[in-house]
Amino acid sequence: MEIVSVNVGLPQSIVYQGKELVTGIYKTPVSSSLFVSKEQLEGDGQADLEVHGGPDKALCVYPVEHYAFWEQVLGQKLEAGTFGENLTVRGLVETEVCIGDTYAIGEVIVQITQPRQPCFKLAKRLDLGNAALQMQETGYTGYYFRVLQEGSLSKDSKLKLIAKDEAGITVAYANQxxxxxxxNAEAILRIAQTQALSASWKKSFLKRLVELQA
Structure with a gap:
């Protein structure tokens, strides 16, 4: 397990489908040490705070293992941070990590809260109209960390597992x-009851469960 790159970027205005759009998806790798608060990474920002950022989604994470797939799809080499992630990581793919797994990144302690839910801004970033759908279909979504202990980190910070979550809900399973x-009401309930699950995903799954029982 390792940090490949730490990436930050502030919201910027772009034109998408003829309309002005403000997005924070454009991230650039940095080599300096940055402070991580319970809300976000120093020097970083999100445009739509309804769906990005905040305590449950303080850090966006994406496995470098998926870059080869996207490079083949797009026919070009991609720089770390292309998917709007704060941390590009190795050895932590969705099929192996679980919601609630806790890690130390140097002095910072983080916990997986939910899969990343791709949106249309990814299509603009990659210039690929069905990017969000492809991300859902492949399961190559990435995921979010909440920050349990604030501190500073860099791409040279050591990454280590502190504790696996007992529920054993992988990010890939939650995506599925x-x-x-x-x-699958049984699976929905199992995921919704996972203590570390983000508030927004818990609400979404409980709503679906009510609809299935109606």
Missing amino acids: VKYHDKT
Whole structure:
């Protein structure tokens, strides 16, 4: 397990489908040490605070293992941070990490809260109209960390597992139920009951459970 790159970027205005759009998806790798608060990484920012950032989504994480797939799709080499992630990591793919898993990154302690939910801004960033759908179909979504202990980190910070979550809900499994196995009430309830799950995903799964029982 290791940090490949630390990436930050402030919201900027772009034109998408003829309309002005403000987005924080454009991130650039940095080599300096940055402070991580319970809300976000120093020097970083999000445009739509309704769906990005905040305590449950303080850090966006993306596995470098998926870059080869996207480079083949797009026919070009991609720089770390292309997917709007704060941390590009190695050895922490969605099929192996669980919601609630806790890690130390140097002096910072973080915990996985939910898969990353791709939006249309990714399509603009990659110049790929179905990028969000492809991310859902492949399961190459990445995920979010909440910050349990604030501190500073850099790309040279050591990354180590502190504790695996007992529920054993992998990010890949949560994605599978969210996007594909949508009527599996038992699975939905199991995920919703995961203590470390973000508030927004918990609310979404509980709402779906009520609809299935109606």
